[in-house]
Amino acid sequence: MKGRGISYSEAELAWIEAHAKDPRAAMHAAFCARFGRDDVTLINLNALCTRRGWMTSRTGCFTPGQTPHNKGKPWPPGKGGRHPNARKTQYRPGNLTGAAKDNLKPIGTERLSKDGYPERKIREDGPAHERWRAIHLILWEEANGAIPAGHCLKCLDGDRRNSAPENWALIPRAMLPYLNGHRGLDYQAAEPEVRPAILTVAKLKHQLKETRKPNDAFPEGRS
Known part of the structure; x- marks a missing residue:
């Protein structure tokens, strides 16, 4: 059974559209504080923006000069390298296995x-x-x-x-x-x-x- 639809005033919609490009979590917190809408969750706000076509400024791509957040960090963190299970199957230069070895x-x-x-x-x-x-x-x-x-x-x-x-x-x-x-x-x-x-x-x-x-x-x- 579907839940009840959430209604928004014109002022709320105008505010959301004006701040749609802001980080969603921060925008949701600011919206609830401004309008006292404790009934609107972050998921509700995201759904509204999607329906209205109010997208964030994020494209999912790295921009020129942007540094990945995990650059230089080992994985798993603090253990100095890849997980042991990953190391078992990772490629090693000069080491052929499977079909590559059979067809060499x-x-x-x-x-x-x-x-x-x-x-x-x-x-x-x-x-x-x-x-x-x-x-x-x-x-x-x-x-x-x-x-x-x-x-x-x-x-x-x-x-x-x-x-x-x-x-x-x-x-x-x-x-x-x-x-x-x-x-x-x-x-x-x-x-x-x-x-x-x-x-x-x-x-x-x-x-x-x-x-x-x-x-x-x-x-x-x-x-």
């Missing part, structure tokens, strides 16, 4: 990526996607040095699992549209004997495009 692969492990490239694990630390590297990139750089910026390796025989350095050609990334069928022929779908010609045409188209770019060596309006 040693450095040097090889696998096939979702795109069909053989990969090798090269490190344990860092982001997960940086712990593995395509084997054809590793072998090509061992033979030829680092891949220059703006360039990539193109598989020549169409078999991504063939990681031999001689099966990969260094090309500008801007050439790729001429090899994937968007602006030229589809290198991957072509017959093996036609692919060298497609690669040559793609190189010529790329070079032609580069020569047509404005010459930045001269000031604007001069040639």
Whole structure:
């Protein structure tokens, strides 16, 4: 059974609206003292403000420069650290358990990526996607040095699992549209004997495009 509704005078409502942004506990105490309303609890006052849309100034977020009230304090207070039950399950650097331990692969492990490239694990630390590297990139750089910026390796025989350095050609990334069928022929779908010609045409188209770019060596309006 619901209780009886609480009524407020116009003066009381105006006072509450004017002080709605004050801390609720302090506002409730001031309201009761001012109007002698011992029948209005803090819960009643909060409910009234919610119904009327009179919200406090608090957003629940920390403001710039605000210091958390528990900064620097150990938990539990006075015991110098976390609760023993919390310490049992807290993460410790270098200590793997559960599924992470079962799925851990040693450095040097090889696998096939979702795109069909053989990969090798090269490190344990860092982001997960940086712990593995395509084997054809590793072998090509061992033979030829680092891949220059703006360039990539193109598989020549169409078999991504063939990681031999001689099966990969260094090309500008801007050439790729001429090899994937968007602006030229589809290198991957072509017959093996036609692919060298497609690669040559793609190189010529790329070079032609580069020569047509404005010459930045001269000031604007001069040639």
